[in-house]
Amino acid sequence: MNNTLNRPIRVLVAKVGLDGHDRGAKVIATSLRDAGMEVIYTGLRQTPEMVVNAALQEDVDAIGISILSGAHMTVFPKIVAIMKEKQLTDVLLTGGGIIPDGDRKKLQEIGVGELFPPGTPMVSIVTYIEEWVVNNRNF
Structure with missing residues (x-):
C-alpha cells in the first residue's frame, strides 16, 4: 500500500439501480x-x-459507484443528499462509467469526487483514492 496511514483504506463499491453491467x-x-x-x-x-447505510455500517473511507445506465444525474445527487442527511461528510464519493463531461462537472460541483471514464488506468484510480484518504481521513 502506498498510503501513509497505519491502516488499510476501506472502499465500498456499488452498483445502483437497474444497471446490470x-x-x-x-x-x-x-x-x-x-x-x-x-x-x-x-x-x-x-x-x-x-x-449509504452500508458505508456507515462498514466505516468506509470511500464509496465508488459504477454506473453505465445513464442515471448518474439522479443517482449521485441522491447519494450526496443522503450522505449529508446522515452526516457522512468525510467520506469520498467517487465513481465511473459513461458520464458526459458536462454532467461530470455538475456532479463535482455538488460534492462528487473524480469520475472515471471506461479505460482509465487502474493506477490513476488507486492513486486518487489513496491521496484523497491520506489528505482527508488521516486517522
Missing part, C-alpha cells in the same frame, strides 16, 4: 483489493439508501 465494478474491486485496500462490494441493484 457489473464487470467493471468487479474489475475495480479486485484492483483496489490488489492495491492493499479493503473492499466491500455490495453487488447489483442497490438503492442510494442501501449504499
